[in-house]
Amino acid sequence: MSHAIPLRISQLIKPRTRLEEIFLDILVRIFALIPIGALSFIMFKIIQKGAGVITWEFLTQPPLDGMTHGGIFPCIFGTFAITLLMILMALPLGVAAAIYLVEFAGPGLFFRITRAAVNNLAGVPSIVFGLFGVGFFILFVGRNLDKVLQTGLLFGQPCMLWAAATLAVLVLPVIIVSTEEALNAVPQSQRAASLALGATKWQTIWRVVLPQARGGILTGAILSISRGAGETAPILFTGCAYFLPRLPVTKLFGVIPMINPFDQFMELSYHIFIMATQSLDAVKTLPIQYGTTLVLIAMTFLLNLAAISFRVHFRKKMGTVSV
Amino acid sequence: MIARTLAGGALADLDRDDVAQNPVKISVHDLNMYYGNVRALHGITMDIKERAVTALIGPSGCGKSTFLRTLNRMNDTIPGARIEGIVTIDGVNIYAPDVNVAALRRMVGMVFQKQNPFPKSVFDNVAYGPRLHGITDRAFLEHRVEESLKKSALWDEVKDRLHTSAMQLSGGQQQRLCIARVLAVNPEIILMDEPASALDPLSTAKIEELIHQLRKHYTIVIVTHNMQQAARVSDYTAYFYMGSLVEFGETKGIFTNPEKKETEDYITGRFG
Numbered sequence: 001m002s003h004a005i006p007l008r009i010s011q012l013i014k015p016r017t018r019l020e021e022i023f024l025d026i027l028v029r030i031f032a033l034i035p036i037g038a039l040s041f042i043m044f045k046i047i048q049k050g051a052g053v054i055t056w057e058f059l060t061q062p063p064l065d066g067m068t069h070g071g072i073f074p075c076i077f078g079t080f081a082i083t084l085l086m087i088l089m090a091l092p093l094g095v096a097a098a099i100y101l102v103e104f105a106g107p108g109l110f111f112r113i114t115r116a117a118v119n120n121l122a123g124v125p126s127i128v129f130g131l132f133g134v135g136f137f138i139l140f141v142g143r144n145l146d147k148v149l150q151t152g153l154l155f156g157q158p159c160m161l162w163a164a165a166t167l168a169v170l171v172l173p174v175i176i177v178s179t180e181e182a183l184n185a186v187p188q189s190q191r192a193a194s195l196a197l198g199a200t201k202w203q204t205i206w207r208v209v210l211p212q213a214r215g216g217i218l219t220g221a222i223l224s225i226s227r228g229a230g231e232t233a234p235i236l237f238t239g240c241a242y243f244l245p246r247l248p249v250t251k252l253f254g255v256i257p258m259i260n261p262f263d264q265f266m267e268l269s270y271h272i273f274i275m276a277t278q279s280l281d282a283v284k285t286l287p288i289q290y291g292t293t294l295v296l297i298a299m300t301f302l303l304n305l306a307a308i309s310f311r312v313h314f315r316k317k318m319g320t321v322s323v
Numbered sequence: 324m325i326a327r328t329l330a331g332g333a334l335a336d337l338d339r340d341d342v343a344q345n346p347v348k349i350s351v352h353d354l355n356m357y358y359g360n361v362r363a364l365h366g367i368t369m370d371i372k373e374r375a376v377t378a379l380i381g382p383s384g385c386g387k388s389t390f391l392r393t394l395n396r397m398n399d400t401i402p403g404a405r406i407e408g409i410v411t412i413d414g415v416n417i418y419a420p421d422v423n424v425a426a427l428r429r430m431v432g433m434v435f436q437k438q439n440p441f442p443k444s445v446f447d448n449v450a451y452g453p454r455l456h457g458i459t460d461r462a463f464l465e466h467r468v469e470e471s472l473k474k475s476a477l478w479d480e481v482k483d484r485l486h487t488s489a490m491q492l493s494g495g496q497q498q499r500l501c502i503a504r505v506l507a508v509n510p511e512i513i514l515m516d517e518p519a520s521a522l523d524p525l526s527t528a529k530i531e532e533l534i535h536q537l538r539k540h541y542t543i544v545i546v547t548h549n550m551q552q553a554a555r556v557s558d559y560t561a562y563f564y565m566g567s568l569v570e571f572g573e574t575k576g577i578f579t580n581p582e583k584k585e586t587e588d589y590i591t592g593r594f595g
C-alpha cells in the first residue's frame with residue numbers, strides 16, 4: 001500500500017515533461033556558471049599578469065620615464081583621497097535624506113517624488129554624472145563662487161573637490177537606499193519605548209534608531225566607496241590628471257599636511273584608461289596596466305569583503321534585538 | 324458571587340486599604356478619538372483615582388489600547404489620529420496647546436504589551452530616561468538605576484550583570500526591566516498595556532505582585548484580557564465595548580454585582 005502512491009504519481013508524469021525538466025535544470029546550471037566563469041577568467045588573467053608587477057617600488061614610486069616605468073603611488077593616493085572626500089560629502093547627505101524619508105516624510109506626493117528621484121538617480125549612466133559635474137559643479141557653482149568670493153580661478157576649474165562631489169552624487173542613492181533599509185529594520189516598538197520615556201523625536205533618532213541602524217549604514221557606506229572608487233567617467237572631466245609630478249597635498253596654516261581639494265590628482269581607474277588608450281606605447285605599459293588593475297580590484301574586493309562581514313556581524317547582533 | 328468563583332480567594336487576600344478616599348488623578352471628559360475618519364472612542368467620561376489600580380477590560384478591538392494611549396498622548400505619533408474632548412491630569416488639560424508632550428510622558432510612563440528593552444546594557448536601559456534629561460553624574464545615575472531596579476523587583480537578579488546586554492534576560496525579566504526604565508524617570512502615573520500577556524505564569528505572578536507594590540506610590544492604569552488578573556490587581560475596573568465605556572466602578576462591585584448584563588456576560592466568559 002505504501003508504495004502504491006509513488007507508483008501512481010510516476011505514471012501521471014509525462015516522460016516529455018521530465019526530459020524537459022532535466023534539460024531546463026542543466027540549462028540554468030550552465031547560466032549560473034557564466035558569471036562564475038567570467039569572474040574566474042578575469043581574476044586569473046589579472047593575477048597571472050599583474051601579480052609579478054606588484055613590488056614595493058610599484059606601490060610607492062611615481063610613474064617614471066614617460067609613464068613606462070616606475071610605480072603608481074600617486075594613483076593609489078589619489079584614489080584614497082578622492083574616495084575619502086566623496087564619502088565625507090555623501091554620507092551625511094545620504095543619511096540625512098534617508099532619515100527624512102523614513103522618520104519624517106508622510107506618505108504624500110513629495111515623498112513619492114523624492115523616492116522616484118532616488119531610484120532614477122541610481123539608473124543614470126556614470127558618464128552623465130561626469131558631464132553633470134562639469135556643467136553644474138565647475139561651470140555653475142565653481143565659476144559663481146569665484147565671482148562672489150573674488151577668488152580668480154580657484155573653484156571654477158576641475159579639481160579634486162568637484163570630482164569628489166560628482167562621485168558623491170553618484171553614490172548617493174546607494175547610501176540613501178541602504179540607510180532607509182537600516183532605519184526601517186529598527187522595530188517601531190523601539191521608537192515607542194523611547195518616546196514614551198519622554199524623548200523627543202530627534203533624541204529618539206539619535207539615541208535609539210541610529211545606533212541600531214549603524215551596521216546597515218556602515219555597510220552602505222562601504223559599498224558606496226567600493227562603487228565610487230572604481231568609477232572613471234564621473235572624474236574624467238572633473239579633476240583627474242593624466243600625469244601629475246606632485247601629490248595633491250597642501251599644508252594647512254603652512255604646517256599641517258592635508259589633502260588639497262583644489263588640486264588635480266591621479267587615480268587608479270583613470271590611470272588604467274589612459275595607459276590603455278593614450279600612452280605612447282600601450283604594449284610596453286601592459287604589465288603596468290595589469291598591475292594597476294590588480295591593485296584596484298584588490299581594493300574594491302577588500303571593501304566588499306568588509307561590507308559583507310559588517311552586515312553579517314550586525315545581523316547577528318540585530319537577531320537578538322527583535323525577539 | 325461571580326468574583327469568588329472567578330478569582331478564588333484572591334480578592335479577599337488583597338490588603339485593600341480604602342482607595343475610595345483618594346483624590347482623582349486623571350479626569351476624562353467626553354473623549355472622542357478618531358483614526359482618520361474611523362471613530363475609535365465614543366464619548367468616554369471617567370475619573371481615575373490616584374494611587375489606585377484601574378483595569379481596562381473588554382473584547383479585542385474595543386479601544387482599550389487606544390484609550391490608554393490618549394493618557395500619555397502616544398496617539399500623537401500615529402498619523403491621522405485625532406481626539407476631541409478633555410483629559411486632565413491634576414486638573415491640567417494635557418491636550419492644551421502649551422503642554423510639553425515630552426514632560427507629560429515623563430510624568431505618565433508606559434509599559435508595552437511586548438517587552439521592548441533597548442539593545443543596550445541593563446544599566447543603560449534604566450539610565451536612558453534620566454540621561455535624556457541631561458543627567459550625566461555617574462553616582463547619581465548608579466543610585467537611580469539601583470533604586471529603580473529594586474522597585475521593580477529585579478535588582479537581585481541583575482545586580483551582578485548590570486553591564487551585560489538586556490537582550491540576554493528572560494522575557495519576564497525584560498518586562499520588569501521595562502518597568503524599571505519607566506520608574507527611573509519618576510513618573511506619577513504608569514500605563515500598562517497587557518504587560519503580562521506574553522509571559523509565563525510565574526513571570527505573570529511576579530508582575531502582578533509588583534503592581535501591587537507599586538500601587539502604593541503610583542497611579543496605575545492597566546489593560547488586561549485576563550479577568551482573574553483584573554480581579555486580583557485592580558481597585559477599579561472599566562469595561563469597554565466597541566469604543567464606549569459600558570461600565571466603570573470598583574472592581575469588587577463590577578465582579579460581584581455588575582449593573583449591566585453585557586458586563587456580566589463578558590466577565591463570566593459568556594460573551595459573544
Ligand SMILES: Nc1ncnc2c1ncn2[C@@H]1O[C@H](COP(=O)(O)OP(=O)(O)OP(=O)(O)O)[C@@H](O)[C@H]1O
Binds near residue numbers: 384387401
Ligand atoms: N494605528 C491605528 N490605525 C487605525 N486604526 C487603529 C489603529 N490602532 C487601532 N485601531 C483601531 O481602533 C480600534 C481599537 O483598537 P485598540 O487597539 O485600541 O483595541 P484594544 O481594545 O486594545 O484591542 P486588543 O485587546 O486586541 O489589544 C480597533 O478597531 C482598531 O482596528
Ligand SMILES: [Mg+2]
Binds near residue numbers: 387516
Ligand atoms: Mg490593545
